Amino acid sequence: MWKAARFAASRLSSRSTRRFSTAIPAPCIVHKRGADILHDPWFNKDTGFPLTERDRLGLRGLLPPRVISFEQQYARFMESYRSLEKNTKGQPEGVVALAKWRILNRLHDRNETLYYRVLIDNIQDFAPIIYTPTVGLVCQNYSGLFRRPRGMYFSAKDKGEMMSMIYNWPAPQVDMIVLTDGSRILGLGDLGVQGIGIPIGKLDMYVAAAGINPQRILPVMLDVGTNNQKLLEDRLYLGLRQPRLEGEEYISIVDEFMEAVHTRWPKAIVQFEDFQMKWAFETLQRYRKRFCTFNDDIQGTAGVALAGLLGTVRVQGRPLSDFAKQKIVVVGAGSAGLGVLNMAVQAVARMSGNGEAAAKNNFFLIDKDGLVTKERNNLDPMAAPFAKEPGAIDGLREGASLLEVVKKVKPHVLLGLSGVGGVFNHEVLKAMRESDSTKPAIFAMSNPTMNAECTAEDAFKHAGESIVFGSGSPFDNVDLGNGKVGHVNQANNMYLFPGIGLGALLSGARIISDGMLQAASECLASYITDVDIQKGILYPSIDCIRNITVEVGAAVLRAAVAEELAEGHSEVGPKELMNMCKEETVEYVSRSMWFPVYSPLVHEK
């Protein structure tokens, strides 16, 4: 079904970021003509070019004569999509998922305006294809699926060349970059150059949820080699066939890239995505005070998880201040798990006023070697602040198993960011029935679906019907019988990163501060109504992700203004931002979002 635009719809001209919410979209300047326009997905309208435009742009005769409206093109695409769904019924899940990805990808490659319109209007259906879980399968099969390049590739072989290479990107302005080195793609490990699918999927969400102009996004792969032996031996592998660079050699590549990007686009925001833990923390510390950058797996995830944890306290009918009393077991001591713990501890310390040391008491950290205690050999410095005194809790020793910890601690929350599918097995889930909460929460946040710590069905079946459930990848709600439904929350950083990027961009802040990230998380936490909370709903439906992102973006922008970090964006300066009330900020953010409509194209040499 064609849905009416919820936001002022005009395509930004390539020369100006000013938006007009008139019925006729602002014209768009193009510097090419004829077939070159048809082959450029940013400008192509396929059969939608009006006759006058065909004359102006030298397109007469290059298209069938009948002009088809945007609405008709949309309906035609959706018909093909639905018939593909029908025709592939019963085929293996992976085959169907890839077929759906292919049809969307072909549209993406051909006509971006139509692609983003169908994506925005059908985000609930299409997010699982362009994002987790299918994007994981796409990355695994990338070298075989590769048809056309998207984004930029900087490899170890490009050392010394990046400053000039960055000028090969055809767009004059870039606002948002998602960067990966492919070393920890979802829970799938090192996928080398094939990890490019992740920045592409994340940036699709930026366009769909945050209304970032697709002409101003840039997915980037830093190919420093791979340690994945299977890929190194694969003759179709498209990346460098060498082991990953390490140490100084590695960091000098990232440094060079960051310098090159910020020389050409000083205000571009760089989101680090799916870096293995050691480089995730190291690069965050290295760049966060120098560039406008954040790590989505550490910081975006933390904000979403914290919002879910605060929602859980509300589901239990307790005041938010009771968050300090929640016993939380975090399974996975990687970038995501430690990011969550750091932010949650800060929140408890703020609420209780007792300082961070005391705030850590109720948190338990488990990694592949079991409970993390101070007795651990080679204790990771990032995990050390959360290590327990051995024996301090009911005699729990170093390396105690997840089951032992759950049985002894009786946690209010069990949160998985381990990347290990099924690690919340039947015994662990059954042990959660003895939780000190009547409504314990289980978050199986690892992606993609097969790496989730448990399925939604198993969680409700074994841990009981009163649980609150969240997962990183989507699961269907669970039918509990007698008309009751076990609600599945998608606890995924997609609820925050688009708003963090958008708010940072519009504020013109030079850095992304803890305050801006905290504002994002608090905004998400307060978005859900008490009525929804009663049903175990912690996050809004993905259908309204654009509305949530407006609110999150505005909260981030206001935090930047409050911290005097906002330097303004485009024609809106810091003083104007400062003078905006909350509603005006929300309105400004909403007005600044790109929405896909066909703009009249004007040729300029």
Ligand SMILES: NC(=O)c1ccc[n+]([C@@H]2O[C@H](COP(=O)([O-])OP(=O)(O)OC[C@H]3O[C@@H](n4cnc5c(N)ncnc54)[C@H](O)[C@@H]3O)[C@@H](O)[C@H]2O)c1
């Ligand atoms: N839902 C989201 O928004 C979201 C966000 C970020 C990451 N993730 C997911 O979280 C997972 C981990 O990401 P990461 O960046 O922290 O990875 P990571 O590799 O940095 O960390 C993984 C951690 O899990 C631990 N682990 C491994 N096997 C274990 C086991 N059997 N029991 C307990 N712990 C075990 C490891 O010791 C390590 O500490 C991935 O699957 C990723 O997709 C989800």
Ligand SMILES: O=C(O)C[C@H](O)C(=O)O
């Ligand atoms: O990509 C996602 O779906 C979430 C997260 O960034 C992850 O790495 O799993």
Ligand SMILES: [Mg+2]
């Ligand atoms: Mg990620």
